[in-house]
Amino acid sequence: xxxxxxxxxxxxxxxxxxxxxxxxxxxxxxxxxxxxxxxxxxxxxxxxxxxxxxxxxxxxxxxxxxxxxxxxxxxxxxxxxxxxxxxxxxxxxxxxxxxxxxxxxxxxxxxxxxxxxxxxxxxxxxxxxxxxxxxxxxxxxxxxxxxxxxxxxxxxxxxxxxxxxxxxxxxxxxxxxxxxxxxxxxxxxxxxxxxxxxxxxxxxxxxxxxxxxxxxxxxxxxxxxxxxxxxxxxxxxxxxxxxxxxxxxxxxxxxxxxxxxxxxxxxxxxxxxxxxxxxxxxxxxxxx
Amino acid sequence: xxxxxxxxxxxxxxxxxxxxxxxxxxxxxxxxxxxxxxxxxxxxxxxxxxxxxxxxxxxxxxxxxxxxxxxxxxxxxxxxxxxxxxxxxxxxxxxxxxxxxxxxxxxxxxxxxxxxxxxxxxxxxxxxxxxxxxxxxxxxxxxxxxxxxxxxxxxxxxxxxxxxxxxxxxxxxxxxxxxxxxxxxxxxxxxxxxxxxxxxxxxxxxxxxxxxxxxxxxxxxxxxxxxxxxxxxxxxxxxxxxxxxxxxxxxxxxxxxxxxxxxxxxxxxxxxxxxxxxxxxxxxxxxxxxxxxxxxxxxxxxxxxxxxxxxxx
Ligand SMILES: Cc1ncc(C[n+]2csc(CCOP(=O)(O)OP(=O)(O)O)c2C)c(N)n1
Numbered sequence: 025x026x027x028x029x030x031x032x033x034x035x036x037x038x039x040x041x042x043x044x045x046x047x048x049x050x051x052x053x054x055x056x057x058x059x060x061x062x063x064x065x066x067x068x069x070x071x072x073x074x075x076x077x078x079x080x081x082x083x084x085x086x087x088x089x090x091x092x093x094x095x096x097x098x099x100x101x102x103x104x105x106x107x108x109x110x111x112x113x114x115x116x117x118x119x120x121x122x123x124x125x126x127x128x129x130x131x132x133x134x135x136x137x138x139x140x141x142x143x144x145x146x147x148x149x150x151x152x153x154x155x156x157x158x159x160x161x162x163x164x165x166x167x168x169x170x171x172x173x174x175x176x177x178x179x180x181x182x183x184x185x186x187x188x189x190x191x192x193x194x195x196x197x198x199x200x201x202x203x204x205x206x207x208x209x210x211x212x213x214x215x216x217x218x219x220x221x222x223x224x225x226x227x228x229x230x231x232x233x234x235x236x237x238x239x240x241x242x243x244x245x246x247x248x249x250x251x252x253x254x255x256x257x258x259x260x261x262x263x264x265x266x267x268x269x270x271x272x273x274x275x276x277x278x279x280x281x282x283x284x285x286x287x288x289x290x291x292x293x294x295x296x297x298x299x300x301x302x303x304x305x306x307x308x309x310x311x312x
Numbered sequence: 313x314x315x316x317x318x319x320x321x322x323x324x325x326x327x328x329x330x331x332x333x334x335x336x337x338x339x340x341x342x343x344x345x346x347x348x349x350x351x352x353x354x355x356x357x358x359x360x361x362x363x364x365x366x367x368x369x370x371x372x373x374x375x376x377x378x379x380x381x382x383x384x385x386x387x388x389x390x391x392x393x394x395x396x397x398x399x400x401x402x403x404x405x406x407x408x409x410x411x412x413x414x415x416x417x418x419x420x421x422x423x424x425x426x427x428x429x430x431x432x433x434x435x436x437x438x439x440x441x442x443x444x445x446x447x448x449x450x451x452x453x454x455x456x457x458x459x460x461x462x463x464x465x466x467x468x469x470x471x472x473x474x475x476x477x478x479x480x481x482x483x484x485x486x487x488x489x490x491x492x493x494x495x496x497x498x499x500x501x502x503x504x505x506x507x508x509x510x511x512x513x514x515x516x517x518x519x520x521x522x523x524x525x526x527x528x529x530x531x532x533x534x535x536x537x538x539x540x541x542x543x544x545x546x547x548x549x550x551x552x553x554x555x556x557x558x559x560x561x562x563x564x565x566x567x568x569x570x571x572x573x574x575x576x577x578x579x580x581x582x583x584x585x586x587x588x589x590x591x592x593x594x595x596x597x598x599x600x601x602x603x604x605x606x607x608x609x610x611x612x613x614x615x616x617x618x619x620x621x622x623x624x625x
Binding site for chain 1: 343344345346347351363364365366367369370392393397426427428429430431597598599600603604607
């Protein structure tokens with residue numbers, strides 16, 4: 025059994041944890057020599073706020089029926105999820121070295137059977153939100169008091185199934201559902217605007233009947249406030265459009281589509297850790 | 313050492329040649345052009361390249377519309393997403409009306425590797441093979457990939473599924489190779505066992521035949537790159553030639569090459585036995601391509617061991 029660290033007390037502490045999680049995920053992808061750093065880094069502050077402040081969870085009981093559920097629909101960004109699950113005590117730190125390895129708990133894309141804390145299997149884009157509807161409905165039918173948090177990518181909203189779910193959730197009056205849209209403006213090959221533009225996102229979701237909030241996804245105070253506030257938005261489901269930077273925290277990765285799905289080499293990893301730590305006032309040696 | 317090439321790269325280059333020779337050809341992708349290598353076509357023929365974004369269902373139906381309006385579209389994504397993700401569209405809008413759409417499934421099979429089960433197409437051949445009118449082609453090397461890519465537009469009129477990989481394979485054929493739909497090619501005759509393979513497992517089967525020869529086991533090798541239509545005569549010839557047939561594929565043993573060969577053998581009757589090598593009704597997982605091939609007995613060594621065991625030697 026892993027011991028669970030205490031929940032973060034303040035914003036400063038959350039920022040420190042987010043930096044540690046960024047370091048962990050960069051290391052993990054470097055060791056695996058493959059993975060998706062860009063969309064993991066853009067989501068790091070959001071995932072940190074969820075796991076260390078907002079979600080009602082108990083790492084010692086990953087199957088507690090009343091736990092809040094988190095689904096990472098943009099499953100390729102799972103290194104950030106794994107890093108959070110490790111820091112939060114769902115998984116041992118030795119897992120860091122095993123991402124994408126044979127027989128590892130940490131599959132290349134989320135696997136709810138293999139990995140404690142992973143609530144839904146993913147990897148094919150467009151499906152996670154619909155599964156979130158099912159979980160939110162189950163809470164209502166079973167009289168359980170949990171909330172469902174689903175993170176989707178902005179590129180992922182090009183999948184039609186996202187919009188089927190977007191139509192259904194307000195009609196089903198799912199007030200226990202929060203979607204977090206990681207709007208980092210880049211997809212696999214290029215900027216979204218160069219491939220298949222999706223804006224105006226806020227107006228689209230509003231017209232589908234959602235309560236829409238828009239925040240800076242890297243301002244921890246804003247992130248925590250918006251996530252907490254989403255609990256009060258009855259009777260609508262909520263979408264938080266989080267403006268983020270793909271590759272956030274690593275200068276050469278920021279806003280560069282190349283880092284969607286490429287791993288940093290040893291030198292790049294060292295530089296990345298330096299930069300992340302310097303920005304958070306940490307020593308690289310202390311982040312282990 | 314012969315040159316090793318990834319069939320997806322050869323495909324990308326061949327697509328460019330197809331585009332040069334025929335202005336009706338259009339290419340679609342769903343935010344994976346760097347991986348499927350349709351980027352080469354995109355750079356050259358921007359006006360005939362359509363990036364649909366991460367919308368495979370939309371892409372496949374759009375391709376149907378293009379085909380119904382005089383174009384010859386090649387639609388691209390990972391094998392998993394171009395087949396399973398939009399099966400209904402493929403069935404009702406491409407296969408039922410027998411439209412000339414080429415679906416290219418990249419990074420198929422176990423050798424997709426570290427991305428894991430979600431990305432490893434191990435049932436795509438079965439899915440595509442079950443659809444009326446669909447042709448299913450699995451090239452064994454770069455030479456065959458190029459020939460099939462071009463033939464898909466020039467020599468076939470109807471739906472085609474072209475299965476491509478990211479595992480580097482040695483060239484098995486030379487410039488004398490000619491593609492013929494529904495015809496297998498023999499890489500060697502044997503008297504004890506016939507290995508029938510597709511895709512990169514053909515070169516593994518060929519290497520296994522050499523290892524078997526060292527053990528005085530005579531193995532024939534068939535490249536069954538046209539899985540649908542299947543070269544049934546080649547299967548029956550193998551049944552005559554050897555008492556044991558072993559299918560080798562980077563795919564489930566259910567419904568793919570092994571399934572297709574089993575159907576022919578059962579209907580033909582006779583004494584030849586069948587052993588199907590592939591994944592045994594289970595999902596893939598993260599690991600390197602080589603680790604997974606090893607685990608599922610699809611390396612030359614693994615194939616050899618299975619044959620030796622089946623022959624009781
Ligand atoms: C159905 C499907 N199509 C294609 C892919 C390949 N793919 C993986 S990530 C990605 C881009 C995702 O962009 P976005 O949702 O914006 O994620 P982020 O930028 O946050 O990483 C693509 C096309 C996939 N995993 N699933």
